[in-house]
Amino acid sequence: MKKAFTLFVLIVTPTIALAQGTVILQNQTGLIRRWTSLTDSTLISVPKNGGYVELIAAPTGTALPNPLGSHNASGFNPNYSSLSGFLGANPGWAVAGGACPIALGAGLFSSGTVTINNIAEGANAEYFLIGWTGAFTSYDAAYAAGAFISASAIATTTTGDPLATPVPGFPVSLRPTFAGLMGPLLAIAPIPEPTSFALAGLGLAALLVFRRRR
Numbered sequence: 001m002k003k004a005f006t007l008f009v010l011i012v013t014p015t016i017a018l019a020q021g022t023v024i025l026q027n028q029t030g031l032i033r034r035w036t037s038l039t040d041s042t043l044i045s046v047p048k049n050g051g052y053v054e055l056i057a058a059p060t061g062t063a064l065p066n067p068l069g070s071h072n073a074s075g076f077n078p079n080y081s082s083l084s085g086f087l088g089a090n091p092g093w094a095v096a097g098g099a100c101p102i103a104l105g106a107g108l109f110s111s112g113t114v115t116i117n118n119i120a121e122g123a124n125a126e127y128f129l130i131g132w133t134g135a136f137t138s139y140d141a142a143y144a145a146g147a148f149i150s151a152s153a154i155a156t157t158t159t160g161d162p163l164a165t166p167v168p169g170f171p172v173s174l175r176p177t178f179a180g181l182m183g184p185l186l187a188i189a190p191i192p193e194p195t196s197f198a199l200a201g202l203g204l205a206a207l208l209v210f211r212r213r214r
Contacts, residue, residue, distance in 0.1 A: 045106035
């Protein structure tokens with residue numbers, strides 16, 4: 001496994017008028033992995049600078065009636081082409097921070113302190129990460145381009161309280177609770193490109209014509 005990396009901690013002063021729970025968006029043993037190719041499901045860690053992750057969080061107990069997608073033997077199948085569409089279908093869940101590059105090393109990321117705006121300072125939060133490959137800085141762009149996409153299992157974390165006195169509470173690292181991207185193969189799985197659907201349709205049509213002629 002990778003060696004531990006030095007934590008970067010941002011101390012928020014108690015003079016802030018409003019604050020929410022804070023975490024450090026980073027991983028260690030919960031790596032971000034992907035299939036080797038569209039046809040090879042052998043797992044490899046996403047190369048350094050080879051993709052992004054994004055944090056989605058909600059207060060503990062918030063229902064997620066409409067998941068971003070589902071996992072099966074073929075990989076991850078997204079239900080939404082846009083992140084705003086997914087969030088609109090799941091009240092209480094929100095993006096925390098922005099897209100974070102997988103840039104510490106293969107399968108590793110760290111964005112420093114992230115404020116979860118829909119969580120009270122110091123309160124527990126439920127969260128999951130979405131991830132995708134490529135240089136796309138948004139889920140929507142990654143989906144449109146047919147990148148590898150996946151979502152992790154939901155986990156629970158405490159958060160830091162920057163308004164705590166006499167000493168502000170430190171942000172809480174997600175390393176102990178984030179277990180990597182989930183799925184039958186723990187893989188970021190491919191979205192079939194439109195051309196793949198077209199080829200499949202042509203093949204089916206040709207097969208039907210052949211059978212009719214026989």
